Amino acid sequence: MNDPARTISRTEAEELLYREARLLDTMQLREWLGLYAPDGLYWIPIDETQPAKRTASLVYDDTPSREERVYHLEQLPFPAQNPRSRTVHMVSNIEVLGLDEDGSTRVASSQVIYETRTGDYTQIGLGEISTIVASVEYRLVRLQGVIKIKLKKILLINREMPQGNMTFIV
Amino acid sequence: MTQEIQRVSPYFSDPAPANALIDDAGGHFRVHARAYTDQAIFDLEQKQVFSRIWVYMGHESEFGKAGDFKTTHIGLQPVIVSRGEDGQIHVMLNRCVHRGAAVCRELRGNTPHFICPYHAWKYSVDGRLQAISGENDPSGYSASFDKPEGLRKVPRVDHYRGFYFASLNPDVVPLADYLGPTARQLIDRKLAQAPEGKITVQGRPFVAVYKGNWKFQSENIIDGYHFMYTHRSFVQLQAKYGDTTGDFGVHKGGSAAEMSKNRNLGNVTGGVHGHGINQKPVVGYDDFFTGAFAGHFSALRDRYGDEELRWVLGMGAGCIFPTFGLIHNQIRVWRPIGPALTEVTIYPYSLNGAPEEFNQGMLRSHERFYGPAGYGAVDDVEVFALNQQGLSASDDAWLIMERGMEKEKRLDSGEIEGLPSSETVHRAFWRQWRRLMNSN
Ligand code: FES
Ligand SMILES: [Fe+2]
Numbered sequence: 001m002n003d004p005a006r007t008i009s010r011t012e013a014e015e016l017l018y019r020e021a022r023l024l025d026t027m028q029l030r031e032w033l034g035l036y037a038p039d040g041l042y043w044i045p046i047d048e049t050q051p052a053k054r055t056a057s058l059v060y061d062d063t064p065s066r067e068e069r070v071y072h073l074e075q076l077p078f079p080a081q082n083p084r085s086r087t088v089h090m091v092s093n094i095e096v097l098g099l100d101e102d103g104s105t106r107v108a109s110s111q112v113i114y115e116t117r118t119g120d121y122t123q124i125g126l127g128e129i130s131t132i133v134a135s136v137e138y139r140l141v142r143l144q145g146v147i148k149i150k151l152k153k154i155l156l157i158n159r160e161m162p163q164g165n166m167t168f169i170v
Numbered sequence: 171m172t173q174e175i176q177r178v179s180p181y182f183s184d185p186a187p188a189n190a191l192i193d194d195a196g197g198h199f200r201v202h203a204r205a206y207t208d209q210a211i212f213d214l215e216q217k218q219v220f221s222r223i224w225v226y227m228g229h230e231s232e233f234g235k236a237g238d239f240k241t242t243h244i245g246l247q248p249v250i251v252s253r254g255e256d257g258q259i260h261v262m263l264n265r266c267v268h269r270g271a272a273v274c275r276e277l278r279g280n281t282p283h284f285i286c287p288y289h290a291w292k293y294s295v296d297g298r299l300q301a302i303s304g305e306n307d308p309s310g311y312s313a314s315f316d317k318p319e320g321l322r323k324v325p326r327v328d329h330y331r332g333f334y335f336a337s338l339n340p341d342v343v344p345l346a347d348y349l350g351p352t353a354r355q356l357i358d359r360k361l362a363q364a365p366e367g368k369i370t371v372q373g374r375p376f377v378a379v380y381k382g383n384w385k386f387q388s389e390n391i392i393d394g395y396h397f398m399y400t401h402r403s404f405v406q407l408q409a410k411y412g413d414t415t416g417d418f419g420v421h422k423g424g425s426a427a428e429m430s431k432n433r434n435l436g437n438v439t440g441g442v443h444g445h446g447i448n449q450k451p452v453v454g455y456d457d458f459f460t461g462a463f464a465g466h467f468s469a470l471r472d473r474y475g476d477e478e479l480r481w482v483l484g485m486g487a488g489c490i491f492p493t494f495g496l497i498h499n500q501i502r503v504w505r506p507i508g509p510a511l512t513e514v515t516i517y518p519y520s521l522n523g524a525p526e527e528f529n530q531g532m533l534r535s536h537e538r539f540y541g542p543a544g545y546g547a548v549d550d551v552e553v554f555a556l557n558q559q560g561l562s563a564s565d566d567a568w569l570i571m572e573r574g575m576e577k578e579k580r581l582d583s584g585e586i587e588g589l590p591s592s593e594t595v596h597r598a599f600w601r602q603w604r605r606l607m608n609s610n
Binding site: 044046047050053054055056057058059060064065068069071072076077078079080123124125160161162163164165166167170 | 382
């Protein structure tokens, strides 16, 4: 159960966000799955002003969908990740914004993700570094004493514009 | 034969350049790499293809009321599409008639008028010039000033059941004739899925830009051949997760063997004007009348009967020549930016009158396959870049499009019907491309 009596500090939030960045950049995706609460959501909207059920999002992953995403990345070869992406997540501007109605702690961050494909860098579509820039909002909860992600909402600054290959985890 | 064409007949000195780029002699059907790579061919396409035929502009649901507008393109040319006070859809070049500035900088919206940001010439939403700032200043215009009427109108605008097209060619064939029977049938069947016979563009589109030629997307959207290979990982995901993660029954068949079998149902049709249509009757038909939406589907069965409803609910995909596609519950539009640069926009739509949960389920399926982080379309886009990459190995210049050539038949309409994973549709596309590129 979430324990609202113990709020989540900025230091605790920072530790979690940095850890998530490292797990993604080192492809420890099973461990990444474990950062989420059972009802957690990994969400990249195009139009965050519309109800997610009634509009298409870039990603709208509940727990089964996150598991499918990790299985896809780890177990199945597919053209968009063959060769693989390499990423570095830069996380900054972390701020605890306060408690949400449901007792979760709202945390703001700014993130810049650099991505490149490995392989023959002389070829079209490979050998470039792409940049993803986003405001990333989290809702964090403490479950059995462990802080978990209830929501990771990624607001790309170019969310209604053309998107490149986002088959790695943002 | 093909080697000779490549060496001795550089297309740019040929009065009918496209002839040298398609080899259909002696049982061949091969396309030369330059059709995809060459700047001169790309430039010629603007004039010979995009300026002479119907190009898709938008759906009526995007222009519900007077003043609604969006920006789009006819080939390279930026246009504004709007609904005027007269209730009609207007298409005009997004270019001020004074000194050429773009008058509209938004993707979409609603406005009573467009005011040019440069010298503030004012246009009605249907493009009429309403006011010239400082018109009567001492340094203004003379009494004999040849005043333009307004933004340059695209001369022909028409729609088929709410799908709006425009043409820069005043003498273009009527839209219904251009579509032909099979493309109209596909659209009719897509709309028949909706209890009210109409659709609504829903939410925001996915947009991708790829480093490849626009014709790769035209070929791919009706390519029945690639699915089991390019989308192999998706087929495996389906077997493991299927509807539990949001496919919503859109891709039929659990195992790879079943999916492969389903892919070989139905047929493809190559249209007289270069369209390619791929249709399959639905599998698991009886399940529709016991599931969560049994009422919805039973009402459709009462209206259309079993035989037609199998096709209405089946997989239908089309490439309406040159750059408009329908597949599943989406409208797809792609536009050339350069010989090796193309933008693809994918709009999901909902079925008017269908249960809310049904339309929501279709949106989740759309995200899962077609999004930039999804399990399908992003692999197609990757393939378009590696197509373009491969063609830089120019000593081997020809692409082979000969699947199913022996197994096609000509219909009374002049359309050609082929087997589901044949390249009948690709050959129809390229024949029309050659006709347009060669004609005056
Ligand atoms: S360019 Fe538009 S008013 Fe001058
Ligand atoms: Fe595909």
